[in-house]
Amino acid sequence: MARINDVGGTQGFGAIDTADDTEPFHADWEARVVGLFNTLRAQGLFNTNEFRDAIESMPPAEYLAASYYERWFTAIVALLETKGVLEPGELDD
Amino acid sequence: MTDGDRFPPGTRVRTFPHDPPHHTRLPRYARGKRGVVVEPEGPAELADVSAQGRGDAPVEQIYAVRFAARDLWGEGDHHVVLDLWESYLEEDPDRDR
Amino acid sequence: MTGEHLDATIARRVRRLETLLEEKGLITGERVDEAIDAFLASSSPANGARVVARAWTDEAYRSRLLADGTAAVRELGYMEGSYQRLRVVENTADTHNVIVCTLCSCYPLRLLGPSPSWYKSEAYRSRVVREPRSVLREFGLELPGTVDITVWDSSAESRYMVLPRRPEGTEGLTEEELAALVTRNALIGTATV
Structure with missing residues (x-):
């Protein structure tokens, strides 16, 4: 079945906020997430397609509630758990 | 086949109406739809397999395929172009209709 | 919370x-x-603007850019070492191009810099493939009904950039002055120059 990321042609998302924001990041943690993503990917811990897969595998309600870089962070953590780098729940200790 | 000659520009193709239980780069709005090949875009590993972390993803040709809005949505005067891996496509069985 | x-x-x-x-x-x-x-x-919309200004002032470069975007932008030092391909799509009097990624947020980062929030929004991604004229109107761009719109949904390894039409009355401008006219939205296709 199609996943929540696959939104082309889906009704109901409303008007577009066309504000031309030129700041690449809206908080420091967003930059750290991008830095972590690029570092871990360059080290071969996961590839871009696995990363997209992890984002798309978020439960739909969580996906829609999360900001763009929250999705990235969720996907990185999920991949690190899948690969055995992190124990499930280790981040919450 | 990775040399891009299976579907030359202008070939009428149809996307498979597939609905796989994994990552794919064929959006739902373009499944089982008719379009026309713009041109080959070059080869790449098939995302569906690569996303599973497997090292054996086949390398396939990607084609830019142009769809009429009417064929996607039943209305509209615009076109949509998607980049689609070869295994998402077959030659349109009704191309001569 | x-x-x-x-x-x-x-x-x-x-x-x-x-x-x-x-x-x-x-x-x-x-x-x-x-x-x-x-x-x-490595990334800023100034890069894309510079490519456009070169294409506006150098017909041979424009041809190379439309034939092989990746090679042409590398001539200017962009996209070195990138595995992605760039396709530049040209607006004309009869055709308008606009770019999206409905599945995630693919974007020509090296040439346009980090993408605006709206580009990553569900509202834009869901609607522009279905009703591009309404979407462009929300950006303040009203296109005549005679203009064909093509929406490029970046679903694989190619990234897209729009080559906008050069505005009239800019014959006397230098390449640098022309580049300054080119906005990020014009390179995505949600504006003209």
């Missing part, structure tokens, strides 16, 4: 992840800093 509280919570979790990965010897803070710097340094 307030937005600020939520932000503090996730900021803490990101720090915690970074610390854990450092303890495991997988990353260093410096490596992450470098990755952020590299992300920001």
Whole structure:
């Protein structure tokens, strides 16, 4: 079945906020997430397609509630758990 | 086949109406739809397999395929172009209709 | 939970992840800093604007750019080492192009810099493939009904950039002055120049 990321042609998302924001990041943690993503990917811990897969595998309600870089962070953590780098729940200790 | 000659520009193709239980780069709005090949875009590993972390993803040709809005949505005067891996496509069985 | 509280919570979790990965010897803070710097340094919409200005002033370059975008932008020093391909799509009197990624947020980062929030929004991604004229109207762009619109949904390894039409009355401008006219939205196709 199609996943929540696959939104082309889906009704109901409303008007577009066309504000031309030129700041690449809206908080420091967003930059750290991008830095972590690029570092871990360059080290071969996961590839871009696995990363997209992890984002798309978020439960739909969580996906829609999360900001763009929250999705990235969720996907990185999920991949690190899948690969055995992190124990499930280790981040919450 | 990775040399891009299976579907030359202008070939009428149809996307498979597939609905796989994994990552794919064929959006739902373009499944089982008719379009026309713009041109080959070059080869790449098939995302569906690569996303599973497997090292054996086949390398396939990607084609830019142009769809009429009417064929996607039943209305509209615009076109949509998607980049689609070869295994998402077959030659349109009704191309001569 | 307030937005600020939520932000503090996730900021803490990101720090915690970074610390854990450092303890495991997988990353260093410096490596992450470098990755952020590299992300920001190699990409800016000024790059795309410069490519457009060159194409407007050099007919042979324009032809090369439309035939093989990747090779043509590398002539100007962009997209070095990228595995992605660039396709430049040209607006004319009868055709208008606009770019989206309905499945995620694919974008020609090297030429346009980090993407605007709206480009990553569900509202834009869901609607522009279905009703581009309404979407463009929300950006203040009203196209005549005679203009064909093509929406490029970046679903694989190619990234797209729009070559806008050169505005009339700009014959006397230098390449640099022309580049200054080219906005990010014009390179995505949600504006003209």
